[in-house]
Amino acid sequence: MVRTFLAAAAALCAALTVGACGSGSEATGDAAPTAAKPAPSFAAVQEAARGQTVRWWMFGGDDRINAYVDEVVTPAAAKAGITVKRVPITDTADAVQRVVAERRAGKDSGGGVDLIWLNGENFAAGKRAGLWLEDWAMKLPNARYLDAEDPTITTDFQVPVDGQEAPWSRAAFVFAADSAKLPRPPADLDALLAYAKAHPGRVSYPAPPDFTGSAFVRQVLAAKGEDAGLAYLKTLAPFLYRKGATYPKSEAELSDLFGNGQLDIAMSYDAAFVRAAVRKGTFPKTTRPFLLGRSSLQNVSFLTIPANAANRAGAQVLADLLLSPALQAAKADPDVLGIPTVLDTAKLPPADRARFGAPADGPYVLSDLGKPLSEVAADDVAPLEARWKREVLAG
Amino acid sequence: MSVAWRARLAVAPALLLVSVLFGGALAGAVRTSLVPLGGDASLDVWRALFDDPAFWASVRFTLRITVLATVLSAGLAVALTLALRGRSTLQRTLVALPVPVPHLLVAATAVLWLAPGGLADRALGGLPVDLVRDRHGLGIVLVYVYKETPFLALLLLAATGRALAEREEAAAVLGAGPWQRVRWVVWPTVRGPLVLGSLIVAAFVLGAFEVPLLVGPNAPSTVAEYAQQATTGDLIAGEGTAAAALLTTAVAAMVLAVGAVRVARTGEER
Numbered sequence: 022m023v024r025t026f027l028a029a030a031a032a033l034c035a036a037l038t039v040g041a042c043g044s045g046s047e048a049t050g051d052a053a054p055t056a057a058k059p060a061p062s063f064a065a066v067q068e069a070a071r072g073q074t075v076r077w078w079m080f081g082g083d084d085r086i087n088a089y090v091d092e093v094v095t096p097a098a099a100k101a102g103i104t105v106k107r108v109p110i111t112d113t114a115d116a117v118q119r120v121v122a123e124r125r126a127g128k129d130s131g132g133g134v135d136l137i138w139l140n141g142e143n144f145a146a147g148k149r150a151g152l153w154l155e156d157w158a159m160k161l162p163n164a165r166y167l168d169a170e171d172p173t174i175t176t177d178f179q180v181p182v183d184g185q186e187a188p189w190s191r192a193a194f195v196f197a198a199d200s201a202k203l204p205r206p207p208a209d210l211d212a213l214l215a216y217a218k219a220h221p222g223r224v225s226y227p228a229p230p231d232f233t234g235s236a237f238v239r240q241v242l243a244a245k246g247e248d249a250g251l252a253y254l255k256t257l258a259p260f261l262y263r264k265g266a267t268y269p270k271s272e273a274e275l276s277d278l279f280g281n282g283q284l285d286i287a288m289s290y291d292a293a294f295v296r297a298a299v300r301k302g303t304f305p306k307t308t309r310p311f312l313l314g315r316s317s318l319q320n321v322s323f324l325t326i327p328a329n330a331a332n333r334a335g336a337q338v339l340a341d342l343l344l345s346p347a348l349q350a351a352k353a354d355p356d357v358l359g360i361p362t363v364l365d366t367a368k369l370p371p372a373d374r375a376r377f378g379a380p381a382d383g384p385y386v387l388s389d390l391g392k393p394l395s396e397v398a399a400d401d402v403a404p405l406e407a408r409w410k411r412e413v414l415a416g
Numbered sequence: 417m418s419v420a421w422r423a424r425l426a427v428a429p430a431l432l433l434v435s436v437l438f439g440g441a442l443a444g445a446v447r448t449s450l451v452p453l454g455g456d457a458s459l460d461v462w463r464a465l466f467d468d469p470a471f472w473a474s475v476r477f478t479l480r481i482t483v484l485a486t487v488l489s490a491g492l493a494v495a496l497t498l499a500l501r502g503r504s505t506l507q508r509t510l511v512a513l514p515v516p517v518p519h520l521l522v523a524a525t526a527v528l529w530l531a532p533g534g535l536a537d538r539a540l541g542g543l544p545v546d547l548v549r550d551r552h553g554l555g556i557v558l559v560y561v562y563k564e565t566p567f568l569a570l571l572l573l574a575a576t577g578r579a580l581a582e583r584e585e586a587a588a589v590l591g592a593g594p595w596q597r598v599r600w601v602v603w604p605t606v607r608g609p610l611v612l613g614s615l616i617v618a619a620f621v622l623g624a625f626e627v628p629l630l631v632g633p634n635a636p637s638t639v640a641e642y643a644q645q646a647t648t649g650d651l652i653a654g655e656g657t658a659a660a661a662l663l664t665t666a667v668a669a670m671v672l673a674v675g676a677v678r679v680a681r682t683g684e685e686r
Binding site: 028112114117118121124125142143146147149150151189228230262263266267268270274277281283404406407410414415 | 468532
């Protein structure tokens with residue numbers, strides 16, 4: 022019984038305790054503090070940033086990204102006089118909820134979240150609620166290397182970015198199979214269905230609302246249309262692992278099943294995941310990435326700054342640094358992360374362009390990610406997941 | 417100072433802590449469920465919650481798990497108590513071993529062994545029954561039965577001491593058979609602690625979160641899982657939904673707690 026109270030308490034006492042101490046400032050007005058003021062020149066921002074500690078809330082479940090931040094980003098930030106404090110979270114929603122709790126408590130400045138790595142629903146929800154610092158991202162010096170016409174840069178799950186977040190990473194949804202067992206993996210969704218019918222129980226995908234499972238469902242829906250896509254998944258279900266009665270709960274579980282040889286196909290929204298898994302020894306060395314149907318679901322993930330952040334200047338300088346050709350090139354290097362850059366390399370000076378070398382290649386990374394399928398609108402993701410649950414899981 | 421006042425003073429620190437921590441949290445939850453971020457107080461969240469079929473599916477699922485886990489644990493605990501009466505301390509200790517093991521550890525071990533891709537799954541090339549991820553929540557019920565049966569058995573064993581043995585002897589001398597002794601001597605002794613313990617177990621399972629998260633099915637979810645999913649589904653409005661959903665379990669748990677206190681009181685008076 023104590024635990025039931027705790028369940029209620031754990032989720033909500035944060036809101037209350039902050040509320041108790043911050044209620045005095047509620048009367049001072051609720052306008053975003055910096056939105057109205059003219060932006061100072063970036064040199065002034067850099068000056069203000071010196072000595073600040075930027076608390077960067079980010080998904081902490083990827084060892085390679087953590088290592089990149091700790092070993093590449095942190096030393097580079099130190100040169101600009103900024104200390105990076107990585108706050109690892111299991112779900113990006115946690116960071117947004119923290120900001121919501123602060124705002125609920127009337128805390129309009131001095132907030133505990135300086136920078137968040139996010140996209141999609143998390144950004145859209147915060148934008149709707151007016152949580153983010155406005156009109157800063159395109160003023161970063163390194164933003165001049167971005168393609169301002171590219172819809173993946175100017176919109177985030179179809180929500181206009183409006184200078185409230187700076188792009189950081191590009192993701193593409195790829196599949197993987199063991200070339201020793203499956204030299205010619207299914208070429209498209211219909212071939213995947215045929216494969217599952219011929220080999221019942223050898224294919225599965227994580228159940229939405231898991232991040233990867235939800236992306237797989239969106240990939241199917243993007244390729245086939247909403248109703249036809251769900252009908253396709255329903256047809257596929259009885260031929261899945263355990264006849265579709267149960268789905269893996271996460272990408273990690275799916276990867277385990279693939280690594281054990283219990284499933285024939287793995288998938289991830291990280292275009293370089295095969296390389297990482299082979300290096301870790303969890304996938305066979307003969308594993309190769311592939312695309313279903315010459316296209317892949319792609320998105321860009323961004324960095325946003327809460328309007329009430331305590332270290333807004335430091336956060337902007339760090340976001341600019343993360344967008345710099347040097348750090349973007351390090352991230353795109355297959356030996357570091359192998360994540361495609363968000364910069365338009367054609368706009369870079371020749372010396373910087375050379376850093377990026379040839380597009381990622383080698384057996385574990387696809388050089389051609391196919392035609393990009395764009396993400397659905399952020400607000401449609403949760404209803405899609407609910408529909409999948411109703412029609413595919415229960416049906 | 418009267419005895420009653422001294423007793424009240426003695427529990428004051430505990431009462432203060434509970435009312436500030438839990439009472440405060442509950443008040444915060446009520447506020448979150450009524451006042452949306454930057455909006456005015458309304459009952460919209462509650463209306464939407466009660467109109468959501470997924471919420472009622474979670475309520476049904478939670479109730480089913482709670483009833484099954486409680487009834488099975490209680491039945492097994494009675495059988496275990498009868499079997500263990502008069503046995504050595506060592507045997508009793510062995511039975512009590514699962515009590516201090518955290519629920520999370522039991523659930524994680526179950527996943528490691530029994531989940532799809534788990535050790536048993538790989539060794540045997542597929543399990544005949546799905547315990548982990550079973551749609552009816554079999555795995556969740558089993559984890560709670562494993563944890564709560566020894567807990568209840570301990571409560572019952574504490575009630576069945578030497579005094580009970582003496583009363584049974586007296587009954588035997590008066591000509592009562594074994595079944596009659598259980599019915600008229602043992603049962604009235606263990607009934608109080610059994611009902612009290614079962615109410616505690618039921619209130620505990622009502623808030624089930626980490627065990628179903630690990631070993632439960634993709635759907636349906638328990639009420640606590642529903643609340644968690646509400647916050648990730650809609651970051652802003654989801655908080656209110658989560659607060660309202662958790663408040664319903666909190667109220668149910670409090671009703672059970674009041675029931676448990678009543679049972680304990682009548683036990684004392686007897």
